[in-house]
Amino acid sequence: MDPTRPLAVTVRIDSPQAVAYRLWFRQPEETDWTAFATGDDQSPNPSTYSVGPLPRGSVLRYFALISGNPQTAYRLELVVAQGGAPLQPPLLVAGTTDGDGTASEGGEVEP
Amino acid sequence: MTPARGAAWVAGALLLAAPAAAQKPYAVPESPAFTFLNATPAQVSRPATARALAANVLNGVSPLTGQLQQGVAMDMAPWSFIPSVSIPLSEYQRSRAKYVLANTQLSLATVRAAADTAATDLAVGVRITLVDHSDPMADTGFTNELRRRLRSCLPDQPTDAAMAQAEACNREQTQALRRQWLGDRGHWNDASLAAATAAGWRFDRSVLGAARWQGWAAWATGAVPLGRGGQAIGQVRYNAHAGAQDDGLAYGGRALYGSAAMNAYVEVAGGNRAGETSARAEWTGGLEFRAADNLWISTGFGSRATAAGESRGVLVADLRWQLADGPHLGMGQR
Numbered sequence: 001m002d003p004t005r006p007l008a009v010t011v012r013i014d015s016p017q018a019v020a021y022r023l024w025f026r027q028p029e030e031t032d033w034t035a036f037a038t039g040d041d042q043s044p045n046p047s048t049y050s051v052g053p054l055p056r057g058s059v060l061r062y063f064a065l066i067s068g069n070p071q072t073a074y075r076l077e078l079v080v081a082q083g084g085a086p087l088q089p090p091l092l093v094a095g096t097t098d099g100d101g102t103a104s105e106g107g108e109v110e111p
Numbered sequence: 112m113t114p115a116r117g118a119a120w121v122a123g124a125l126l127l128a129a130p131a132a133a134q135k136p137y138a139v140p141e142s143p144a145f146t147f148l149n150a151t152p153a154q155v156s157r158p159a160t161a162r163a164l165a166a167n168v169l170n171g172v173s174p175l176t177g178q179l180q181q182g183v184a185m186d187m188a189p190w191s192f193i194p195s196v197s198i199p200l201s202e203y204q205r206s207r208a209k210y211v212l213a214n215t216q217l218s219l220a221t222v223r224a225a226a227d228t229a230a231t232d233l234a235v236g237v238r239i240t241l242v243d244h245s246d247p248m249a250d251t252g253f254t255n256e257l258r259r260r261l262r263s264c265l266p267d268q269p270t271d272a273a274m275a276q277a278e279a280c281n282r283e284q285t286q287a288l289r290r291q292w293l294g295d296r297g298h299w300n301d302a303s304l305a306a307a308t309a310a311g312w313r314f315d316r317s318v319l320g321a322a323r324w325q326g327w328a329a330w331a332t333g334a335v336p337l338g339r340g341g342q343a344i345g346q347v348r349y350n351a352h353a354g355a356q357d358d359g360l361a362y363g364g365r366a367l368y369g370s371a372a373m374n375a376y377v378e379v380a381g382g383n384r385a386g387e388t389s390a391r392a393e394w395t396g397g398l399e400f401r402a403a404d405n406l407w408i409s410t411g412f413g414s415r416a417t418a419a420g421e422s423r424g425v426l427v428a429d430l431r432w433q434l435a436d437g438p439h440l441g442m443g444q445r
Contacts, residue, residue, distance in 0.1 A: 015191070016203035016213050018254050020261035024269055033268055040258050041200050061269045065261045065281045068200075069248050072213070073159040073191035094191065096157040102285050104278045106269060 001111045003055050007082050011039060012046035014075040017068030017097065023049060028057035063106040064093070070101045080111050087111050138346060139305045139332040142186050143236025144218035147309035147328050152184035152220065161192040171221065178317040179231045183221040188213065204249055214240035224313055231317040232325065236309030244301035247292045260284040300342035306331040326352040341368035359383050372401045395427055406430065
């Protein structure tokens with residue numbers, strides 16, 4: 001990661017559920033997270049959000065709420081890129097909604 | 112029925128608690144492979160990626176002996192294994208082909224064979240929903256409101272406590288909105304059409320190469336609304352198990368009208384099955400009352416065929432578990 005250039009985080013939703021998500025970053029030495037994007041399945045698909053430049057050691061975090069029919073497959077994809085080139089392989093987030101039709105996914109990415 | 116026979120029928124009416132299964136229409140199963148094997152697995156794996164599917168399949172075969180493992184149960188959406196296939200909600204709501212693809216479910220199960228504990232029975236099945244107007248996810252009004260509520264549930268900070276709270280909010284809002292859409296807004300009885308089929312094999316000594324054909328079965332169910340408060344359901348099942356007593360055609364129909372707390376119903380069931388002495392249809396009519404959440408008390412009367420092929424009247428007193436979000440039973444569970 002080049003700390004002088006912004007990052008682009010792309011979120012793609014591939015499955016038939018309502019999805020709302022939020023993206024945060026945290027710089028080294030910070031305790032709180034700063035939200036830089038909030039989107040949902042009605043946002044352009046895929047949606048790309050710009051963040052940074054961020055110093056080395058920064059962390060990105062995502063959290064998505066998913067709601068659809070019970071026991072249905074869901075699939076989201078996150079790509080972190082810089083200067084048009086992905087910094088790592090796409091992050092595939094997949095699973096099955098529970099008996100109520102809900103699921104949530106969250107995690108961290110170190111660019 | 113002649114008047115004389117009708118009188119005899121009334122006079123001969125039996126006071127008995129009729130088992131629900133005897134009159135239960137033949138609903139399209141959620142997982143046809145499990146139904147084909149008459150299995151109710153305690154744990155069902157639901158792989159959502161090709162990698163997870165491969166892992167599940169490998170787990171179904173013993174690495175030491177190459178034999179099939181008993182007790183495997185899988186339910187899956189085949190579209191999710193193909194990375195190039197994408198069905199976002201907007202396309203689910205716009206494209207019939209993508210709707211059907213998203214609602215096509217494969218199931219696979221293995222169980223210990225009934226007569227031979229060393230043998231394994233395996234079944235695969237597919238279930239297709241062609242139309243389901245009681246699917247809230249196909250309604251843009253429902254999903255717009257659901258999306259708005261989901262956004263309001265998102266946490267400001269991604270802490271464990273805040274995310275757990277957001278998950279609870281998601282569940283609460285989803286349940287409430289779904290209940291409102293199905294019940295209060297009168298969608299519970301909307302039209303639907305689904306079909307399923309399953310086939311099975313027996314593997315002697317559980318060896319992969321020793322498969323014997325065990326037959327197949329197929330189901331179809333259609334439902335249409337009867338005004339705002341009613342629904343008519345037609346169901347057909349064909350069983351072609353190897354030599355089973357219930358092989359053949361079976362059908363069931365059910366019409367009901369009422370509210371979320373009470374309804375009047377008429378059911379008919381019949382068929383042409385190898386193990387039955389009479390092909391005459393049986394029917395039941397009566398009232399159902401909601402006793403508690405998902406539990407209904409059913410009472411009424413009807414006719415049953417005796418072993419001699421005669422019709423006899425029966426009085427029905429029954430408890431039934433509700434499987435759907437409306438005053439109807441056994442249909443359209445989502």
